[in-house]
Amino acid sequence: MIAVIDYKAGNLTSVVKALKYLGAETQVTQDPEVVRAAAKVVLPGVGHFQSTQLLADLGLTDAVRESVAKGAWFLGICVGLQWLFAGSTEAPEVAGLGHFAGMCERFPASFEGPELKSPHVGWNSLEEVRADSKLLREVQEGGFVYYTHSWRAPVINATAAVTNYGGAFTGVVERENVMGVQFHPEKSSAVGLQVLKNFVEL
Amino acid sequence: MLTKRIIACLDVRGGRVVKGVQFVDIVDAGDPAELAHRHAAAGADEIVLLDITATHEGRGTLLDTVKRTAATLFVPFTVGGGIRSADDAAAVFDAGADKVSINSSAIARPELIGEIGGSFGAQAVIVAIDARRGAAGADDAEVYVSGGRKATGLRVVDWAREAEERGAGEILLTSMDTDGMRNGFDCELTARVSEAVQIPVIASGGAGSAAHFAEVFGKGKADAALAASIFHFGVTDSRELKAELRRAGVSVRLPC
Numbered sequence: 491m492i493a494v495i496d497y498k499a500g501n502l503t504s505v506v507k508a509l510k511y512l513g514a515e516t517q518v519t520q521d522p523e524v525v526r527a528a529a530k531v532v533l534p535g536v537g538h539f540q541s542t543q544l545l546a547d548l549g550l551t552d553a554v555r556e557s558v559a560k561g562a563w564f565l566g567i568c569v570g571l572q573w574l575f576a577g578s579t580e581a582p583e584v585a586g587l588g589h590f591a592g593m594c595e596r597f598p599a600s601f602e603g604p605e606l607k608s609p610h611v612g613w614n615s616l617e618e619v620r621a622d623s624k625l626l627r628e629v630q631e632g633g634f635v636y637y638t639h640s641w642r643a644p645v646i647n648a649t650a651a652v653t654n655y656g657g658a659f660t661g662v663v664e665r666e667n668v669m670g671v672q673f674h675p676e677k678s679s680a681v682g683l684q685v686l687k688n689f690v691e692l
Numbered sequence: 693m694l695t696k697r698i699i700a701c702l703d704v705r706g707g708r709v710v711k712g713v714q715f716v717d718i719v720d721a722g723d724p725a726e727l728a729h730r731h732a733a734a735g736a737d738e739i740v741l742l743d744i745t746a747t748h749e750g751r752g753t754l755l756d757t758v759k760r761t762a763a764t765l766f767v768p769f770t771v772g773g774g775i776r777s778a779d780d781a782a783a784v785f786d787a788g789a790d791k792v793s794i795n796s797s798a799i800a801r802p803e804l805i806g807e808i809g810g811s812f813g814a815q816a817v818i819v820a821i822d823a824r825r826g827a828a829g830a831d832d833a834e835v836y837v838s839g840g841r842k843a844t845g846l847r848v849v850d851w852a853r854e855a856e857e858r859g860a861g862e863i864l865l866t867s868m869d870t871d872g873m874r875n876g877f878d879c880e881l882t883a884r885v886s887e888a889v890q891i892p893v894i895a896s897g898g899a900g901s902a903a904h905f906a907e908v909f910g911k912g913k914a915d916a917a918l919a920a921s922i923f924h925f926g927v928t929d930s931r932e933l934k935a936e937l938r939r940a941g942v943s944v945r946l947p948c
Contacts, residue, residue, distance in 0.1 A: 499784045501812060508766060537813035609815060609861065611892045612915065613737055613945040614694045634695065634945040636737075636768060638815040638861070655694055677768045677790060679732070679947075 491515045492690070493528035495550060499569060505534040508676035508683065508691035514690045530692070536570035536674075539580040539594070539641065542573045551587060555626055558589070562667045563692050565625075571663060573668030574644055580641050584635035589668055592644040601656035609640040614673075616651040616661050616681075623650040625669045626662060627688045633681040635661070635673035643672065695945045696909045696937070697916035698930050699738040700731035700923050704773075705745045707757055711872070711921045716806060725761040731923060735930035735947030739765065740793065740864075743773030744839060749936060751872050755787045756937060762788025765769075776800075778807040787811060793864055795820040796837040799844055799851075802858055809859035818894070819855035820864040823848045823881060830881040840868050848881065849888045856889045863889060864918065867897040872921065874900030879912035886913035894918050902936035904926070909942055 494506055496518050499543035509516050509532070516532075517524060525531055530552060535541070545551045558564050566574050577586045586594075597608045613634045619626050637651075642659035645652055653661040653672070663670045669689070675682035702709045702724050703721040709721040721727070728739045741761060743754045758771050771784045772793030781792045798819050800802055809817045822840050826832035835846040844851075852863050865885050866880035877898045892915035895908045899919035908914045922928055934944045 499813075501790070501816070503786065503788055504762075504790060507763070507788070511764065511766075536815060605890075607890055607892060607915065609891065610694065611815065611862065612694050614699050638768075674768075677766060679766050684767060 491517055491528055492530040492532055493525050494518045494532045495525065495545070496520050497533075497535070497541060497544045497548070497550070499535040499537045501536070502534055503569065503672075504676040505532065508686055509690065512683065512687050512690050515598045519552070520548055522549040525550060525553040526557050528557065530689070531562055531564045532689075533564070533566045533570035533573065535567065535573070536638070537569060539569060539572060539578040539685060540584055542569065542580070543584045545573070546585070554587065558668055561667055563689065565689050566670035567676075568639060568672060568674060570619070571660070571672050572641060574663065574668065574670050575643050578641050585586070590643075590646055590648055590663060590665070593644055594641045596641050597656045606656045609638060610642075610655045611638045613678075614653045614655060616653060617658075618652050620650040620664070623662065623664050624692060625664050625671070625685055625688050628651055629681060629684055634690065635671075635675070635681055636679040638672045639672060693943050695709070695737075695943045696734070696914075697737040697894075698905070698933060698944065699740055699916055699918040699919040700728075700736040700930065701740045701742065701896070701918045703728055703742050703744045703920060704754070704757060705743070710744070724757050725763075728761045728765055728769075731930065732765060733928060733947070735934055736767065736923075737916070737930075737945060738768040738770065740770040740772070743771075744794065745773075755783060758784060758787040758789055772818070772820060777804070778811060779805075781808045781812065785816070791818050791861070792817045793818040793820045795822065798855065799835065799837050799846070802854065805855060805858040805860050806852050807860070814859050814861040817860050818862045818864050819852075819860040820866065821848060821851060821855075821885075822866050822868055823878075824868045825878070825881065830878070830884055833881050833884075836868060849884055852885045852889050856891050862892045862894060864894045864896060870898030871896070873898055874922065876900065876904040877908040877912055877914070877917065879908050882908055882912035882914050886915070892916060902933050903942065905933065906937055906940045
């Protein structure tokens with residue numbers, strides 16, 4: 491069973507629909523006990539980093555920390571990936587899980603001269619795909635995925651693939667049982683479904 | 693590299709996809725769910741479904757159509773037509789849409805942009821602008837509402853800026869002058885709007901060939917382009933279109 495955490499950050503319909511399509515059993519929840527008991531946890535999220543404050547308020551941050559320490563598989567999507575880091579300049583007063591080092595920052599207004607549009611919306615490619623990534627099994631270098639975001643996570647040791655827009659940022663992060671994707675796998679056609687399938691089959 | 697998006701648009705009336713020329717002369721083009729899947733399989737980057745008569749009729753048909761279309765669609769899916777409140781938007785998201793497109797209702801009550809964005813994120817709000825050039829051409833292009841039937845007196849560039857300030861995630865700009873003519877997009881107007889805002893601009897109206905798309909991505913500075921009729925009637929599909937664009941040096945996602 492995959493616990494899908496509902497923290498009122500946008501719309502869960504698409505993520506749950508895609509997981510079910512791949513044959514996974516899901517439970518949408520706000521209950522820390524359900525998260526502690528789950529073998530797999532998905533934290534979706536679109537919208538503002540501020541909304542992750544609710545995770546702390548509901549006791550879900552501690553529940554995730556314990557469940558990850560016990561070895562449960564964890565997948566953060568979009569803001570869910572950003573939350574795995576120390577925090578975000580989008581809501582500096584709200585702490586992230588701090589599982590990975592570094593702060594998420596806004597795209598710069600320009601990059602190497604020309605103006606950079608923000609949000610970064612559309613299909614962009616995954617580069618420097620790490621061969622040992624479990625989440626990216628059978629995902630090709632250069633595979634296209636759908637992004638929509640204005641803040642991004644830095645490239646760190648645990649980065650499993652980068653995407654270039656105003657410089658490289660973390661498209662996929664993975665260390666042992668903790669994973670995150672900045673793009674929307676549920677909206678990324680065949681490549682996205684492959685990523686979710688890899689997670690479902692772990 | 694961020695690619696240019698090709699968006700297939702389905703204009704729906706009474707649950708069927710239709711296509712008009714300059715907003716009139718409507719003909720039947722098929723079932724929305726079936727066409728959406730066909731487009732996605734052929735490599736369309738997104739699907740937009742516009743219920744063109746929802747403003748005058750009920751909304752039940754729309755929600756049913758959205759649900760049916762979204763069930764197994766794994767590319768971004770935008771729905772527009774008759775969305776007048778954050779509750780209307782919530783119902784559409786619940787049925788499986790990823791973004792909503794608002795037009796007349798945003799002009800009537802601009803706060804709506806922020807209200808939907810506040811609950812669902814800016815990325816979920818597209819402000820659609822129907823534009824017609826004035827006496828001075830692209831410079832004094834004016835915003836129209838109610839399916840192009842009513843002039844508002846607003847300048848297109850001013851309204852696009854205001855929509856961005858109020859929290860729109862994207863602008864969908866339709867030129868009423870070029871719509872349905874298949875003679876090319878209004879590149880001049882699209883470039884004006886694209887330069888005026890930071891958020892992505894989707895060009896619409898006038899797609900007839902791959903060259904038109906290349907032109908609007910280049911000269912028109914569009915981030916995405918939307919078309920309907922050239923796909924529905926099998927003149928071309930996204931796969932052929934993208935192959936041609938790639939040969940022309942435009943960065944696009946090729947379907948697997």
